[in-house]
Amino acid sequence: MTNSASQSHRLRVADLPQRRETAFLIEPGAAxxxxxxxxxxxxxxxxxxxxxSLAPRGKSGWELKATLGATAVQSCIVTLEPVTTRIDTTVLRRFVPEEHLGTPEVAGAETEMPEDDSLEPLGDVIDLEAVMIEALSLALPSYPRADGAALDEAVFAEDGTEPLRDADLKPFAGLAALRDKLQDKGE
Known part of the structure; x- marks a missing residue:
């Protein structure tokens, strides 16, 4: 998010206590x-x-453990009615030096997704608000639906033309009928 993270939510790693956890609480205002x-x-x-909290792990790593709670309102993908979703989830991020992440040898090379999706590269600053927004983004429903909303078949056509239906777009839908027709002619 651009320029919305306040300085208090951006923690300089060099300033963090090395022997104890650093607790945090972020409750953004209405704006x-x-x-x-x-x-x-x-x-x-x-x-x-x-x-x-953010706790030191090993010589140069940090572990963030947190709970994210939110009440979000999104538009239903079918009816556009408001859909309210309650989110309560735990967030785990482990910040480690970039050399521990195993980067690809060639830029643009294909790589597999790591099994541990909690690993993040450690920079000079840990942005708690950015972690919160990312976790919220991942927790929000991608396709919110209002109760009882169903996506029926939509049929559109210009005047005087026959509409193209979903069944017409299935390339193998008519093969069974064609097979039966050819078998009848062969008998």
Whole structure:
């Protein structure tokens, strides 16, 4: 998100205590929630809370454990009615130096997704608000639906033409009928 992260949510790694956890709580105000909702394509965020701790792990790593709670309003993909979703999820991120991540040898080369999706490259700053927004983005339903909303077949055609239906677009749908017709002629 552009310029919405306040300085207090951007923690310089060099300034973090090396022997104890650093607790945090982020509860954005109405204006920040509205900006985040806009960025994520939601109508509104009624509530948003991100609480947890950042603890040192090993000589140069950090582990973030937090809970994310939110109430989001999105448009139904079928009816466009508002759909309210409650999100309560745990967030785990492990920040490690980039040399521990195993980067591809050639730029643009294909790589497999790592099994551990909690690993993040460690930079000079850990942006707690960016982690919160990413976790919220992953937790929001991709295709929210209102209760009872169903996507029926849509039929469109110009006047005087026969509409093209979903069944017409299935390339193998008529093969069984063709087979039966050819078998009848062969008998």
């Amino acid at each position: 920040s929630r509205e900006a985040i909702a806009g960025e994520l394509g939601a109508e509104a965020l009624r509530k948003l809370r991100f609480e947890g």
